[in-house]
Amino acid sequence: MKTNRKTAATLLTAGIIGGAVALGGNAVYDHFNTTGTALNTSSTATKVDNTAYKVTSDTTKAISKVSDAVVSVINYQKAPESGSSIDDLFGDRDNTKKKDDTKEQPAAEGSGVIYKKDGDTAYVVTNNHVVDGASSLEILLSNGNKVKGTLVGKDAYSDLAVIKISAKDVAKVATFGDSTKLTVGEPAIAIGSPLGSQYANSATEGIISSLSRQVIMKNESNETVNINALQTDAAINPGNSGGALINVEGQVIGINSSKISATGASSSDVSVEGMGFAIPSNDVVSIISKLEKDGEIKRPALGVQMLDLASISSQNQDQLKLPSSVTAGVVIAKVQDGLPAAAAGLKKYDVITKIGDTKITSGTELQTALYKYNIGDSMKITYYRDGKESTATIKLDNTSDKLKFDDAEKKNTDK
Numbered sequence: 001m002k003t004n005r006k007t008a009a010t011l012l013t014a015g016i017i018g019g020a021v022a023l024g025g026n027a028v029y030d031h032f033n034t035t036g037t038a039l040n041t042s043s044t045a046t047k048v049d050n051t052a053y054k055v056t057s058d059t060t061k062a063i064s065k066v067s068d069a070v071v072s073v074i075n076y077q078k079a080p081e082s083g084s085s086i087d088d089l090f091g092d093r094d095n096t097k098k099k100d101d102t103k104e105q106p107a108a109e110g111s112g113v114i115y116k117k118d119g120d121t122a123y124v125v126t127n128n129h130v131v132d133g134a135s136s137l138e139i140l141l142s143n144g145n146k147v148k149g150t151l152v153g154k155d156a157y158s159d160l161a162v163i164k165i166s167a168k169d170v171a172k173v174a175t176f177g178d179s180t181k182l183t184v185g186e187p188a189i190a191i192g193s194p195l196g197s198q199y200a201n202s203a204t205e206g207i208i209s210s211l212s213r214q215v216i217m218k219n220e221s222n223e224t225v226n227i228n229a230l231q232t233d234a235a236i237n238p239g240n241s242g243g244a245l246i247n248v249e250g251q252v253i254g255i256n257s258s259k260i261s262a263t264g265a266s267s268s269d270v271s272v273e274g275m276g277f278a279i280p281s282n283d284v285v286s287i288i289s290k291l292e293k294d295g296e297i298k299r300p301a302l303g304v305q306m307l308d309l310a311s312i313s314s315q316n317q318d319q320l321k322l323p324s325s326v327t328a329g330v331v332i333a334k335v336q337d338g339l340p341a342a343a344a345g346l347k348k349y350d351v352i353t354k355i356g357d358t359k360i361t362s363g364t365e366l367q368t369a370l371y372k373y374n375i376g377d378s379m380k381i382t383y384y385r386d387g388k389e390s391t392a393t394i395k396l397d398n399t400s401d402k403l404k405f406d407d408a409e410k411k412n413t414d415k
Contacts, residue, residue: 065250192243254278303339
């Protein structure tokens with residue numbers, strides 16, 4: 001998802017340069033035409049061959065099956081109006097008027113896929129980060145019509161969201177393929193709106209590079225995004241987020257979500273090409289079905305605020321009295337009353353090292369392991385207290401919406 005203000009400037013500059021070259025070329029041509037020393041005097045003019053070719057391939061067939069179901073998603077957000085009159089300049093605006101001091105502006109654009117029609121309503125799947133912060137949504141259909149979009153539900157952790165629109169102008173819906181039956185090396189085609197809706201329905205082709213890549217990151221709201229993703233080298237650019245990754249049968253096998261463009265933030269880091277990631281279709285279907293029904297994904301809550309052991313100074317680690325063999329884990333900083341961790345007897349300064357049989361070295365890993373359980377499940381946890389290893393069985397009978405840590409603390413909780 002990305003706004004594309006720089007694109008127009010880049011193209012405009014190229015146009016100006018191209019115009020200058022063309023003018024210079026004409027001047028040279030006129031010069032030689034006058035002198036008569038550089039003219040092609042042949043009477044045979046160069047022509048375009050009028051033979052028409054109809055190219056048909058697995059790729060063209062696949063794209064034609066789904067392209068009409070791929071849309072652009074425009075995220076509008078409210079921004080304060082800047083002073084635009086002399087009254088504003090001198091602070092003389094009439095504040096007695098009932099006027100909304102904010103107006104909506106396009107904040108960002110992404111892609112989406114129409115996957116279902118139900119009566120007069122059609123449903124679009126996209127990324128959570130495409131719709132995040134939106135005060136309203138607009139969907140640009142493949143036929144060029146724009147329709148209002150209404151958010152049905154979203155989930156930051158899986159980076160998925162569902163939007164509903166009027167089905168009036170919807171001619172085609174996409175079909176999901178089985179992402180568990182993919183093969184590394186098979187063709188993959190990405191369709192979306194790179195750099196925004198002016199490049200809507202752009203298609204790029206590559207292969208499936210890997211079937212299972214753990215992509216963990218923080219979104220702009222500091223929420224954890226955790227995707228067991230498909231990797232592809234089909235070109236995925238800002239704006240492709242939420243678009244379709246399809247197979248040669250035209251089935252959606254993934255929803256494009258992110259790419260790696262560099263190994264880090266500094267100028268010395270290596271540029272990366274051909275590493276895009278998509279949420280597998282089987283995971284997509286599971287999540288969007290729940291979003292349609294409930295508008296959210298309810299996940300189990302442990303009820304702790306935590307810190308990574310590795311982030312604590314060695315002096316403070318000594319106070320935890322851990323054995324020398326324990327070098328990684330999660331330290332409980334606070335336990336919320338009434339939630340599973342408190343009910344199981346966990347306390348401040350306990351160091352969690354395992355969830356079930358999974359070793360835990362960070363809060364992100366704890367969250368990943370926790371979210372593999374369903375509400376109502378029992379979970380075994382291994383932890384250290386005063387240097388001694390202990391285990392506890394925790395009944396996961398509460399949901400993450402019951403967490404009451406304030407906003408400053410939530411970034412370190414299991415939410």
